[in-house]
Amino acid sequence: MNPEGANHANPIGLLIVDDHPVVRDGLRGMFSGDTRFEVVGEAADGAEAVRQALALRPDVVLMDLRMPGVDGVSAIGQLAERGSAARVLVLTTYDTDSDVVAAIEAGATGYLLKDAPREELFRAVVAAARGEAVLAPTVASRLMGQVREVRQVRQPAPEPLSQRELEVLGLIAKGSTNREAAAKLFISEATVKTHVLHIYAKLGVNDRAAAVATAFDRGLFTPGGGTP
Structure with missing residues (x-):
């Protein structure tokens, strides 16, 4: 596989993980129409995603979060524990603080929402294959807000004047x-x-x-x- 995705002879290998067949079909059709990418496999849940990622060794895993059985966050953690070199790009409809933080702490390289435009998704996959962090604007805002809150909590109380x-x-x-x-x-x-x-x-x-x-x-x- 070619992380740069620039050489058509070595496209970026993708594993698509989503429990909805229609979503998987749509993503497969989208990426199969661009020679920079090759869909090497699909999975309907986290457990299958881990098995396929270890067997197929894709460059990037497009990972849904909320799936029956083993969810996306658990699958991301298992891949990290088992030494998978695949970059995991979360692609979900959920941008709550708990989802975002859990996915990134588990080892996700990026976090996008399913309403992202096609070209934005393509750019995100290429960037993820290079190991670059990719965050949807709303997700980045949430993380910045959390960082500010943590800093405020950690700041000591002001010393009173005599x-x-x-x-x-x-x-x-x-x-x-x-x-x-x-x-x-x-x-x-x-x-x-x-x-x-x-x-x-x-x-x-x-x-x-x-x-x-x-x-x-x-x-x-x-x-x-x-x-x-």
């Missing part, structure tokens, strides 16, 4: 300079500067304006400049 830091920030919000804040709080200007640096670090900001804006956003004090 009472003195709140007092300094309150004076800054009212327009006081470091010297003026020091005089009002009966502390040195150097101590005020230290408090300001701690405030910046805890709020994740780099200047006075951002510190005040972040404090308001977090409800650390009211628009009048005092603590709530």
Whole structure:
């Protein structure tokens, strides 16, 4: 088989896996009409898909997910465990978070939906044969959303400001300079500067304006400049 799919004498070998005969017929007809591809086999469930993939050694397996008996995700995992070199491109009608993540974690190279245009599907198979990741736009968006959620969960809770830091920030919000804040709080200007640096670090900001804006956003004090 030829992963590049550019040489007509060595087309990309495909194994089509779907429990609906009409779907398999449609996909076989579609790919058989393009000399870049060769349909080397078909399977109606995950168990048969594993047997055929190991025997026929296709370049790419077009894998449905929800099938009777052994489902697509289980079949993908079994192929990975048994050292199959075939790239698995999921082709399904389902794009729920659980389906997408389970398939990719099991070892799928790509994930497309069955409403994908013909040329998009062709490009995806060629890319999958090269080992490139292929994701439908909606699937990519879901994964990005999950990554953002995980990052937010992993972020530590912001460290609270001390009472003195709140007092300094309150004076800054009212327009006081470091010297003026020091005089009002009966502390040195150097101590005020230290408090300001701690405030910046805890709020994740780099200047006075951002510190005040972040404090308001977090409800650390009211628009009048005092603590709530």
